[in-house]
Amino acid sequence: MTEEVIEENAQEDVQESRSQVVIPLLQHKGVICEPLVSVGDTVKIGQKIGSFDNDLGAPVHASVSGEVIALEERPHPICSKMHSVVIEYDGTQEAIRFKGNRSANKDEILETLKESGIIDLDGNSVYFKLNTGKIIDSILINLTDAGDLSSNFTPENIPQIISGLKILLKASGASRGAFVVKKDDGQTNSALKGKLGGEDDIDLFPVKRGYSSTMLNLLAYEMTGMRVSNIGIPADVGVLIFSAYSALAVSEAVLEGIPPININVTVSGAVKQPGVKRSVVGTSFREVIESCGGYVGKPGKIIVNDIITGIAQFTDEVPVTKATTQIIVQSEDEVLRDKPGPCLHCARCVDVCPANILPGLIASQSDIGRYDECEKLHANSCIECGLCSMVCPSKRHLLQLIRYSKHALLRSFMIREEKESSNLKLGCASCQSPCHMGAPMIFVEGK
Amino acid sequence: MNGALLISESAIIIGSIGFLVGIVLIWASIKFAVETNPIVEEVIEVLPGANCGACGYAGCSDFAEKVVNEAAPIAGCPVGGFDVAKQVGSKLGQEVKEAEKKYPKIRCNGGVHCIDKIDYIGIDDCKAVMMISDGEKGCSYGCMGRGTCVRACPFGAISMDINRLPHINKKMCKSCGVCVNECPNNILVLGSESENVNVLCRSLDKGKDVKAVCEFGCIGCRICAKNCPVEAITVTNFLAEIDPEKCTHCGLCVEKCPQKTITTSTPFVSSAAT
Numbered sequence: 109m110t111e112e113v114i115e116e117n118a119q120e121d122v123q124e125s126r127s128q129v130v131i132p133l134l135q136h137k138g139v140i141c142e143p144l145v146s147v148g149d150t151v152k153i154g155q156k157i158g159s160f161d162n163d164l165g166a167p168v169h170a171s172v173s174g175e176v177i178a179l180e181e182r183p184h185p186i187c188s189k190m191h192s193v194v195i196e197y198d199g200t201q202e203a204i205r206f207k208g209n210r211s212a213n214k215d216e217i218l219e220t221l222k223e224s225g226i227i228d229l230d231g232n233s234v235y236f237k238l239n240t241g242k243i244i245d246s247i248l249i250n251l252t253d254a255g256d257l258s259s260n261f262t263p264e265n266i267p268q269i270i271s272g273l274k275i276l277l278k279a280s281g282a283s284r285g286a287f288v289v290k291k292d293d294g295q296t297n298s299a300l301k302g303k304l305g306g307e308d309d310i311d312l313f314p315v316k317r318g319y320s321s322t323m324l325n326l327l328a329y330e331m332t333g334m335r336v337s338n339i340g341i342p343a344d345v346g347v348l349i350f351s352a353y354s355a356l357a358v359s360e361a362v363l364e365g366i367p368p369i370n371i372n373v374t375v376s377g378a379v380k381q382p383g384v385k386r387s388v389v390g391t392s393f394r395e396v397i398e399s400c401g402g403y404v405g406k407p408g409k410i411i412v413n414d415i416i417t418g419i420a421q422f423t424d425e426v427p428v429t430k431a432t433t434q435i436i437v438q439s440e441d442e443v444l445r446d447k448p449g450p451c452l453h454c455a456r457c458v459d460v461c462p463a464n465i466l467p468g469l470i471a472s473q474s475d476i477g478r479y480d481e482c483e484k485l486h487a488n489s490c491i492e493c494g495l496c497s498m499v500c501p502s503k504r505h506l507l508q509l510i511r512y513s514k515h516a517l518l519r520s521f522m523i524r525e526e527k528e529s530s531n532l533k534l535g536c537a538s539c540q541s542p543c544h545m546g547a548p549m550i551f552v553e554g555k
Numbered sequence: 556m557n558g559a560l561l562i563s564e565s566a567i568i569i570g571s572i573g574f575l576v577g578i579v580l581i582w583a584s585i586k587f588a589v590e591t592n593p594i595v596e597e598v599i600e601v602l603p604g605a606n607c608g609a610c611g612y613a614g615c616s617d618f619a620e621k622v623v624n625e626a627a628p629i630a631g632c633p634v635g636g637f638d639v640a641k642q643v644g645s646k647l648g649q650e651v652k653e654a655e656k657k658y659p660k661i662r663c664n665g666g667v668h669c670i671d672k673i674d675y676i677g678i679d680d681c682k683a684v685m686m687i688s689d690g691e692k693g694c695s696y697g698c699m700g701r702g703t704c705v706r707a708c709p710f711g712a713i714s715m716d717i718n719r720l721p722h723i724n725k726k727m728c729k730s731c732g733v734c735v736n737e738c739p740n741n742i743l744v745l746g747s748e749s750e751n752v753n754v755l756c757r758s759l760d761k762g763k764d765v766k767a768v769c770e771f772g773c774i775g776c777r778i779c780a781k782n783c784p785v786e787a788i789t790v791t792n793f794l795a796e797i798d799p800e801k802c803t804h805c806g807l808c809v810e811k812c813p814q815k816t817i818t819t820s821t822p823f824v825s826s827a828a829t
Contacts, residue, residue: 188695
């Protein structure tokens with residue numbers, strides 16, 4: 109990419125009220141980027157401002173043109189606080205020249221994807237997912253995630269998503285691609301059927317239930333019939349699963365050369381005009397919500413990405429990151445404040461669990477500190493979908509207790525010295541690769 | 556064959572078998588004798604014999620063996636304390652000096668005076684809160700007051716006071732250090748009682764950020780460092796630190812601290828040392 113200045117006539121919804129953007133240097137599961145700019149520098153749209161010379165890093169790009177006013181810790185939607193680059197918007201639309209490559213070969217595509225730093229919704233970078241070294245038979249685009257669908261799957265985007273899937277097929281060497289759609293989602297089904305007429309190597313797979321970004325192993329089992337272990341990834345059975353957002357961003361990055369700096373965000377809940385907003389990376393949630401007409405009443409809870417598995421935010425100053433699809437605002441009286449009661453042994457959590465474990469039993473063992481029993485009951489197989497907590501009539505904090513036991517097991521593997529009297533078998537030592545427990549690999553000194 | 560003969564015959568047979576087996580056992584006990592250190596036996600007799608595992612070993616006999624082999628400290632039994640250590644030392648022929656007892660110190664003075672960042676609904680436990688968003692307090696270094704240390708203490712020495720901060724009962728505390736390991740935010744640290752001038756804060760945030768969330772947090776103003784007559788206080792990363800070896804317990808820093816972060820647990824040695 110050359111540094112020649114051109115005028116870009118991008119029309120964003122959330123631009124008028126913006127004065128500064130906060131771009132976190134960590135937006136995925138991996139390592140924190142090192143900043144490439146310092147305070148006082150002038151940056152242009154699309155300029156790389158942080159990178160890490162490793163496959164675990166994903167570069168970040170400036171989403172507005174202006175001056176870097178600070179490099180400091182700012183609120184982050186997932187990690188509470190994270191080193192960020194703060195850019196003050198100077199009113200111009202200076203951008204570096206984006207150069208697409210419509211006839212790129214496999215290596216060029218991989219190089220472009222590495223440079224663009226696209227993050228899939230499960231938190232891994234697309235380049236990292238493609239670069240597993242495993243033989244890939246097919247690539248699936250998961251169209252069953254509600255937040256992803258509402259933000260990125262519009263009729264105008266379908267050709268781009270299909271071209272993104274084709275690029276991913278080329279990059280991975282897979283022979284077949286498919287769209288996974290819910291059976292009862294007639295709108296998506298009919299929209300896709302019309303566009304897939306002339307494509308021979310792209311299929312449409314109807315499935316019964318929705319699969320969020322944490323349930324990709326189960327989706328791989330549904331598609332291939334091969335079980336993926338809880339420390340495995342779908343690539344172990346020859347399947348790569350991407351979201352519609354990834355396909356869209358991949359086609360944008362390869363065909364037009366634009367890194368992911370504009371994100372579609374669905375704003376729903378207690379706001380005046382809910383809808384899909386195209387906003388730049390680094391805009392604070394407050395500005396996005398203000399562009400939707402502001403809050404209705406007093407906000408009680410702001411949840412990012414998903415109503416069940418999403419993360420509630422402690423402030424609305426957190427920025428939109430590359431993996432943000434949905435912002436849900438709950439008003440104060442909508443927030444559940446039930447006190448947990450005793451377990452009724454009704455087994456509703458067992459009925460609803462997609463991972464076929466016993467959430468109620470694991471949670472009660474976790475409650476009394478018997479983490480060895482939790483391990484025997486396969487607590488580590490929990491995919492943290494949150495359905496058990498949702499259906500529990502006794503309002504027990506099932507997911508949090510299971511997560512707590514997983515955390516305790518992880519701590520016993522990593523931190524505790526081996527003792528003769530310990531009743532836990534120690535020695536996981538699989539931390540060479542990104543953690544299978546989903547913990548972000550962040551190492552901050554002094555804490 | 557009459558009955559008397561039957562009885563005497565069987566008695567002779569069984570008696571001779573018993574005699575033979577006895578000889579074999581006596582021979583075996585001499586031949587295959589396990590050499591035990593008599594000192595270990597003596598040390599085991601001295602120890603409390605509760606097999607509680609507070610020393611970090613599998614039981615009292617394991618600890619005794621390790622002490623005799625010099626793999627464990629003589630004063631390693633926290634339950635027995637100084638008396639037991641003295642007796643163990645006399646068995647081993649070593650003199651034991653009474654070590655100053657260490658207590659967990661709470662390096663936070665926030666409690667209810669530190670604002671909450673999030674409205675937490677969930678398991679009532681510090682570690683569970685810590686898994687979400689660096690804890691519930693506005694200060695990510697502060698005590699959350701959910702009582703993980705209270706439940707962790709094997710001797711029931713910790714309770715929560717009205718400021719939602721842990722309070723250590725020094726009579727019941729055995730200095731085992733379980734609470735120090737359990738605290739997810741590293742608030743507690745073992746310190747001896749003579750180090751009685753303490754900075755009750757461990758926040759490395761900027762002064763402005765600390766002042767916005769906490770009434771008693773260290774803002775790194777350096778007033779204590781400037782006023783200290785023996786230069787025992789250093790301020791790094793907006794946090795004051797007192798060198799206990801240099802400190803003369805004059806109490807000037809306690810008087811000057813604008814945030815009341817530095818406190819003392821006992822009256823000063825001399826209130827106007829200049």
